[in-house]
Amino acid sequence: MELIGDLPARPLDPAACFNQHGDPSDDGVSARSFRGPVAVVLPAGGCGERMGLSTPKQFCKLLDRPLISYTIHAFERIKWIEAVIVVVAEQHVELMKSIIQKYNHEKTQWCVGGLTRHRSIFNGLSVFVDDKFMECHLTKPKVVIIHDAVRPFVNEDILLKIATAANDHGAAGAIRPLVSTVIATNSEHFLDHSLERSKYRASEMPQAFLFDTIYKAYQKCTEYDFEYGTECLHLVLSYCNTQAKLIEGPPTLWKVTYKQDLFAAESLIKETLSQNVCVITDVDQEALQLGHCLKKMLMTQHMDVEVISAEYGKKKLCIPHVSSQESYNIIIIGNTELQEKQEVIDVIANSSMTLLYPMVLILVYISLPESTPFSKKLDEPSAIRRLAKEAKHRNILVYGLLVNYTKDSEELNESLENMCFISKSLMKDRNSALTGQLLVV
């Protein structure tokens, strides 16, 4: 696919946890123009009817992690957000508890939802004030953000705008232009009238409210509202006379509704994960040259590339640096022993990086014309396979790449282009079926 996008390189953040250019959370508190705790309620009680799925969409897996964990992480990474309450159906409580534990969602707690969206949100809000949740030790927030579990790409920028506007005006919500014209039908399924598109907007999530305002609205609203209403903004308007401020959000706020949305979400995550790479080379001439060329080529593909050269045995020392850069791709160039590679894998696995996303590790071997052909070292390919098989269980995807190094500059250039093309595609696809393969360029 041609990647000419409307999405800025970084702020996509399928959790901007991998944000190289300064963590926006750092400025979050100071940029925030109001004081007081902010919490989040995430209704996730849906049962997936719309998609016709056996698994509700918030629990569908992207890169082997449930969608809802991405959404939770998008909030947890923001310093000024203190707590996230996920509201789930009774039958998903155990699943939700296991997700919170497995992905170490420390700010997150769960409660059981009601039969409709509004009842679920009300249950989520009650956790902060109802005596029966006292054991949760939660402070009632000044501002509460309400979001959908199935909109994982919410970023700090829009959250800050919405929370600030809610603090100032009592309520705020994200909107988007309408993609299609909206029409009214009559009872025989004929067109009654169409709305002028420019006068209307789609109401999206997130929305935010002064806690007391939205809680009061729910206390006052009718059974009919609980049963058939869809829009919190409407409730605060009707019952608290609070007119919500509306703020234009980015297209990535879209709601994962159909199967094609799951595809889109996974592709966006993979694209973001493949935007930067750390290349660690041996110190010998060929490895250095390969590292240099690879950097040049990957940069023309709009990747951020950092090259580090290290002696035998020192490579594992570079990993804390990679980890601090939040890069999910490492390429190691050089023919050093497998033992060294195993040590690097151990360091990666012991950092917490691979908890949320699979790491790609490409081992580049150099076959020199004067040395024993690599393909004759029969033990090496199967050793890579064993290494990779074990690493896969630790969420590290290991691939081998064999470069035939020649003095013929035209041939070498073709090899290098191939190396770049294949590396880029391995980082982009994160295909777990191909780990342990030794690819030849």
Place this chain on the structure above:
Amino acid sequence: MELIGDLPARPLDPAACFNQHGDPSDDGVSARSFRGPVAVVLPAGGCGERMGLSTPKQFCKLLDRPLISYTIHAFERIKWIEAVIVVVAEQHVELMKSIIQKYNHEKTQWCVGGLTRHRSIFNGLSVFVDDKFMECHLTKPKVVIIHDAVRPFVNEDILLKIATAANDHGAAGAIRPLVSTVIATNSEHFLDHSLERSKYRASEMPQAFLFDTIYKAYQKCTEYDFEYGTECLHLVLSYCNTQAKLIEGPPTLWKVTYKQDLFAAESLIKETLSQNVCVITDVDQEALQLGHCLKKMLMTQHMDVEVISAEYGKKKLCIPHVSSQESYNIIIIGNTELQEKQEVIDVIANSSMTLLYPMVLILVYISLPESTPFSKKLDEPSAIRRLAKEAKHRNILVYGLLVNYTKDSEELNESLENMCFISKSLMKDRNSALTGQLLVV
């Protein structure tokens, strides 16, 4: 990604050209309850502002083919559709002409659009009646379908319903439930009111009209309509008093609007292409057994699998059969000479199959314990690379797969599971960076 979908296996048809279970076009004419020609107008004059793209989205490539070609093909494959008029901006005429020629769009002609969507549609309609287009030799259709160039997944079922309803009622259009609540804002960007979601629908494409009705509406409508209107259904209601019949369409009618939609579209196409495979095996015992096991395993992955066994030299004779099954995946199992594989590639390339979609060809080699280790036959891997490089230019993606055949049933079973996992992923990903690789299972 977990694939638990709402899309039925077949009717997705990113062009149901690869429809194994009977071609719906065959019944199209007889199922159609009216007589008279049907034509299509596809406004494609947009310049891609919404995506912030340098390439307008209708020309973005999916699997190396422009999106608009998929949409055109979705219509051309339907027998009862006689002509497609694509309306493009002046600056894209040459590009459009080259697309029509390259992908052999025989029913399609182009014309230049106006500055707005309505002007473009009117220009497209005029091709059928205006004297200056006489050289196009087009018959004025009884019913005209209007669609978006960026909704490639339109299927025959919805087209037939819409065209029939237009024939009966003068106008018809596809609708979908609203995904988000629609709200009205006041001039200060505060909420004015929200619409009750159940009473409204999103108006989507396709729409269809009696040609004379929509043409008359355009002749009568105002400059304001031409400039600011968006909805053809509204024009025929206002100017011809024709109330459109509204028909619920499938979710795959969605409009490719943002970058994530391009990702989703490409994934849907790939998924559809990987639903069936033809396995051609040698007649020796090991090849037959591998073919049999692969079939069993791929079927548990919801693939349609057909196994054919053929003697040396006969494999190319199977290709016309594969081609008639519209399968875009072939796995050849056996150690026969490369010459034979080259002949198979030639037959595939000379069929017209690869014009629209890349074909995946997986060559499975069997390494028997008693024979020379395959890895020692140094010429073989590089011969596969050469073969694959040449085949790629002909839109055939060739991969090698080496299976270590052992008598140990547990080991063999693991190899077979790996073979299935890797094959499935190669068919699914259609990754052109990895062609020519010899993967080991």
